[in-house]
Amino acid sequence: MSKKVAVYRKEHFNAAHRLNNPNWTIEENKSVFGLCNNDHYHGHNYDLIVKVVGEVNPNTGYVLDMKLLSTLVKEQVLDKFDHKNLNLDTKEFATVNPTAENIAIVIYDLLRAKLDAGLELKITLYETERNFVEYPA
Numbered sequence: 001m002s003k004k005v006a007v008y009r010k011e012h013f014n015a016a017h018r019l020n021n022p023n024w025t026i027e028e029n030k031s032v033f034g035l036c037n038n039d040h041y042h043g044h045n046y047d048l049i050v051k052v053v054g055e056v057n058p059n060t061g062y063v064l065d066m067k068l069l070s071t072l073v074k075e076q077v078l079d080k081f082d083h084k085n086l087n088l089d090t091k092e093f094a095t096v097n098p099t100a101e102n103i104a105i106v107i108y109d110l111l112r113a114k115l116d117a118g119l120e121l122k123i124t125l126y127e128t129e130r131n132f133v134e135y136p137a
Helices: 026-037 066-081 100-112
Strands: 004-017 042-055 120-126 132-135
Touching (some): 004 066, 042 100
Antiparallel strands (some): 004 042, 042 120
């Protein structure tokens, strides 16, 4: 029987963004995105939960060294997105609308590329206390 264990890392970052589809009219963007389409952007205090699931290594007792996970999240997420305007300051969102859903997918892809293929990964991103997304679902 498999003895998989889930480990979690919780982080926090602040970022500004504007939800906007450049292929739509101003009216369409305002209608769909409302206040989130503010010309001068708006910000969120994001809470990020990274879940990694795998077998416990018999030599270390770890699924994944939490210090390694902390460093990966810092380098791949916090250093790139914390206190940034996602639309203007990041290459990841130069052509991707920075919705919570897309931010979670981007974070997943950044971390997935750095983790062992045998480990499962799930991203939970809180945009507000009451609004959050998970990827993969």
